[in-house]
Amino acid sequence: MDSNIEPAFQAQLQQATVYGSQQHNGFDHEPHFDITPQQQQDTSQQQLAAQACTSCRKQKRKCDKQIPQCSLCQRIGRRCDYSEENRVLPPSAEEFTSLRQEVAELKHLLSSTVLPSARANASANSSSDVSMSNDSSPANLLSSIIPNGQPQQPAWPAPSSFPSLFFLDSSAFEYERFQIQMPHIRVPSGALAALGSSAELRFMIENFFSSVHTYFPIVSKIRLYQHLANPLHEPGAEIALLFMAMKLVSTELPEGSPPQTQVYQDVKSFYTYMEAQNGFSTQMLQGLLLIGLYEYGHGIYPAAYLSIGNAARLGHAMGLHARDVPQMLPRCTTWTEQEERRRVWWGVLILDRISNIGHRGKPFASAEPSPDMHLPTDDAAWDRGQMLAAAPLSLSASQTIRASSFARACQSVHLAGKVCRHIDDKTIPLDYRFEEALQLHRTLKALAALLPTEAEGDDPTAGPTLCSSLAICYSALLTLYDAYGCSERLVPDAPESQLVIQKESIQGITEVCESVLLLSRKIRQRIELGEDLGRLSPLTIECIYEAGASYAWYFRETSEPHYAEKLAEVKELLRLCERRWRVADDYIRIIEATEYQLVSAIR
Template sequence: MVTAFQSSPGGSSESPMERPPERAHRACEKCTRTKKKCDKALPECSRCQRLASECSYDYVFTAPTTAIVDPGTHGSGGSPHDHMAGTPRFNIFDTDLELPSAMIMSLFNAKGFSWHEAVALYFRTTNLWLSAVHEQRFRQKLERLDRNGLPREPEMALLVVCMHLVTQHADSGRPVMPDGKEMLSLPAYVVAKRVFSILRGLGAPSIEIVQSATLLCLYEFGHGDFPRAYVTVGDAYTTAASMGIRPGKYREAERDWAVPPEDEEKWDLYWAMLIVDRLIRFERRLMWKEFHVPSPVEDDLLPTTNHVWNEQTRSPARIVQRHPAGISPSVPLGAFQRNCQCAILSTRALVWQTETYHSGRPPSVASFAELDVATRSLVEAMVLQASTWGEYYECFATCTCLLLLLYCSYLCTIRPAEIHTNTNNLEVLKAIAGINFTIRIIADTTRDLNQHLARQPEMLATCSPVTPYSAYHSLAALSNFEHVIWEADTRFHDIYSTLHFFAKRWGVAGQLVKRIEEFLGRKDEEEAPLLDFSFLSRT
């Protein structure tokens, strides 16, 4: 139950009444989670006793496996609990440091989670739109379990923990995190991050380390730790580059050839890193930073794994196809491949934004007309090809962010008095039409989404962190240009409600809600309050 005890030195003549009370080496779970001072009393701390709460000190794992080393326990004898646990000691000063897989997997035991269920949930949800883990290869590697039914390699154990982390949401058992901060102090994340650092720094590069880093970046960005997310995806690609992980090349003669799972795994991972690297740029603090993952070229292979919806079985069917990165949007593709196309368009939009900024010239609609057409074409193709509700929701959200980036960047350079539907400025009229087109997409999908989430909150498990940004940027456009947007008030309310739902899934949504609440609180006090276009400003 308890990690370790403080006891009086052997041979002490103190009577039991004179000995100091036994205390744990770390704060209890509740005090750690709520960031309150804990007196570490045993068997329960005074705060939990006063609040009549369950007090637990074993929420991470026991003292022999903890990454926080007690300087007083470096002796060879160890504590009684070490011998009872029967596990190797974890000593950060040991040059032959090892991280047993069982130690990492004990993160599941502490809370009673089933790691098999966590893996299944990941493949049913996140991996459909971000296939960072190749399911067939993953299952093959899991055939090598130890006698306790756990992955043998610590890299595989870490990957399982990361797969579990990115599927967490309020309705899956964790508390609602309105600002995401507590999700970044969860023991499972903190330990996973430490284990990742040790394995990456001391072990040989492995594809599981790259996959773990990709998922950790997604988790960090989704809960608002933007600098750390930027560094983590850089770590992922640096390791991937050393292993030669890159997209394959499309060759017409090989179009119908079978794809070896080992190659497919590497190709998919490159695209997953690209998606995450571009996804995090929708936060203004990361938009202007250099890309970590290099952009693909026209003849690079898209991911060959394609999950196409099967109407007969009412489930996604896995199909393997070879398509070049420059393929037309009219070709039916799955959600992961569509997200890759979105990442390519995101790259173009971000490059356009940066070049426009450095040129010193105001943007024009003509300067992004080709990109606008490409983004609209992708949206229309997904509308026509979607076989079930929400199949491409993450892609729609990304396209929404892109279109708002283009049009709002332009309109923010125009005098407010010139932004109206009776203007003679054709570019302004095109921008107004573009914003109305974009807002209509997000408003229609969020209205339907609100109804579904009210009945099926488990649908949150499939949402990506781009969905809160899509909602927020739409609200920013509505607050700034409501006089030229049709049904602005109604749409603002619908999208705002959805952002509250997203806060149950990703902590960053709670931070965006807070920005909007501050704006609404000032709305009646200031003459012309505007919701900041956070994705347009470098400061």
């Protein structure tokens, strides 16, 4: 894919590789961070323009005539233009002579302060074979130019150029039809060094799309390649962040190593740096979602809970959750881009709901999707950038209509969110509460019965499988049954529907656990046949744990050996999953703690 990676990005990668061995792969808060300091203005000696700027004159606003940008234009983030005023005569010969003299003095000053070794290396760098020695590294060059060898600290954090009007009064922002200019954040040298060479970057991208992308398709493959192949677009920090997050989540950990790797620490620091620079973009949110997926899959808490919540807030701020709200991003120019934004927001909803199944009693960070919200389209067609001639499928559409694998996962997680909200809401009247529980039971059972039939015709080598959809559906059912299956939670003098949902729950736990066990055997069979563990979704592990916990409870209550056999089978699969996702080991320890309590009770 070297031909697809733009020359500017390759040059930055090569430069970082040369001197990256002398630096830590993390991010030093040194001037080589490539942050452009903003010049401080002395308001006491600042000159004013002769007349108001073009924008203030057209809108009849008061202009303070500050140069180079008036306060109003700076506050709302628009371009300040004094071009009509600045159309003066060309410079005179005396002005050209003075300018040449100043340039000559500046050259003399620089040549007298740069070390001889740095000058020699600088002349060598002008040849076709570019090489950088230790003396010509950016840090050494900078320290040799600055007096006393003390590097200047970058002017960071600089005054924000983001228009506060967007948050303070969004109605006024929309009325004025302002647009937010996305800040250009330079790529830190540490980020380029962490990405490795061009060949390593190509291998990482291919590995990501053949593994994580199969069950969490939120990054457009064709748009990413087009972005890299565009010679007119300079790669920014948001692309580097996305690449680092893709590398993080698609790399399998060595056996016994903790998930808090150096790459994890680097990408977390990188995101914090971009957030402090007021960065926002679809790629930035995609990177944050992949970080949250990594943390969720490896059981890194509370970081996973906070990262997913942060992604929801960023998505809300950018307006991805609805079309009729103030938008931070410009309008989409292609169908593929619009579909990518939709998938990114569905990724937020999936992680937000699935991470709250075991962490109950807390509100979701993301808004409830509307019934007319569109589901993701066909996964393979979207990867090719091919728009199908079919009506978009909404969330309220019948489940019997054929949908893509990712759309099925969205339907399942939407129902799982409804189950969590239903259980946490204690204000629902009893009559309606039990009826709603029965309705959720019927809807989830219908979807759970439909998905295995579709999965039989799903080619696991050609695209995403339905394992994630099934697993989320099973998790939602077991969560619902756990709330109504216990006799101690019965409400006195409740309507007859309470006994109905209790009966369905007791019977449903056994049936769903058997379905989870069947799904576990299929996953284990694929792993034993040599399927890449990278395609194993962390979204499937939670339902396997719930089934194992249920079997442990059954064995504790009945002491029947077949429950112990099924529990051992579930634990064996969790040990296989632990090779890819460390959260499986946490689930094993929870189950074993339950078994230890059983042994202690018998003694």
